[in-house]
Amino acid sequence: MRHFPIFLALQGRRVVLSGGGGAALAKLRLLMKTEARIEVFAADPAPEIEAWAAARRLTLHRRALQAADLQGAALAYAADEDARGDARTAALARTAGVLVNVVDDLDASQFLTPAIVDRDPVTVAIGTEGAAPVLARAIKADLEARLSPRLGALARLAQGFRGRAAALPQGRRRRAFWSAWFDRAGPQALDAGGPAAAETALEALLAAHLDAAPQPGHVIFAGAGPGDPDLLTLKARKALDRADVVLHDRLVPPAILDLARREATLIDVGKQGFGPALPQAEINALLVRHGQAGAQVLRLKGGDPAVFARLDEEIDAVAEAGLGWEIVPGITAASAAAASIGQALTRRGRNAGLRVLTGHDMAGFAEQDWHALATPGTVAAIYMGKRAARFLQGRLMMHGASEATPVTVVENASRPDERVLASSLGRLSRDLEDARPEGPAILLYGLAPRAAAAVLSLPRQEVS
């Protein structure tokens, strides 16, 4: 982000604009929405500017801008649509230490004017850093259609009622009151009887919310999917939008955490600084503590919360504390990895079952039913298998698995930095040493990427 969006208080402050043509008119129409004192410098202004000056909406100076004119100004606009004139305005502004915008010249500008959707006091500003004005216009048109023209009136009523609403405890209960107002009660009352009815409705709504018993704390165990935010379920997304506290794994990427409410407390329980993972008992204690304080807690885990994620231990702790809970499934890494290599996890005639294994358990490398796994056609999704590769290789080959059995390693499945390594049981540990995957990686035992599978099957067909 090269430009940081802010909303500037301009009441009574001077905004200086040099120019009197089309570009000046476009900027002035926006600026006149504010309470700034606008001063226009133009030897030959458009008639609209003259009319606005006559109506005292701005001050018009029929001469060129001078250095002294910039003293104390909040913003300056170079809108002469002439490179030399604009460069002069920009230089004067810089000398005076006033932020300047040169119309249609991104590099010469210190700030940009966004496209605006105006539902005063609600304002949406859209910026593309000059990269795609067409896109900004499309987003603006979309928002204009989506945001009710009554939104401003609703927000203004709310603004005047903030003090009264403070009778509700800050946090979830107050938020529930405001959501009910903006979602249903407000629009209904405005439609039915205008602002006067809406004010009465606001009082009634507050009384109802003050009477309501507080909602108890609750924990949602949700899967965040393998990393691509588009692979988040709608239910997990809604939970992110509502949670007061989000406890997340280190597998959950920032793009997904960005979807949490701005006021939500985000706790990374995957690591402590750069140190080791937080002990399970502490994670359980955090869930219970926040739940008992009445918070809506979201325990967000990578992939599916029920796959190698110590879900039972956390549910036990939460249930024992008498808190309500719910599981929201997610797309597990095996599903994302299989999708990436264009393969199904099961296939008629090849594997009637799918094994979901971990390379590691609490005791170290995990023992499995190696004999069954070595049977031709077996497919297994091996989680946490990177470091166990040599162990897996040894055990499986000892039990008769062919060293030609395909094994595909998918690192960072579904993420922009995804890598696919097509290997075989015999070459697995060597290939992993060469490729050194650093992100989370899953081993798909018995599956080759679809294109490679087609190539590999050629010689066999020739032999038969």
Ligand code: SAH
């Ligand atoms: N609950 C998770 C698994 C947690 S165990 C799930 O359902 O996916 C952590 C292991 O999951 C990692 O070591 C890795 O083997 C696997 N994993 C998680 N996300 C992954 C991803 N995006 N790509 C590849 N493997 C992933």
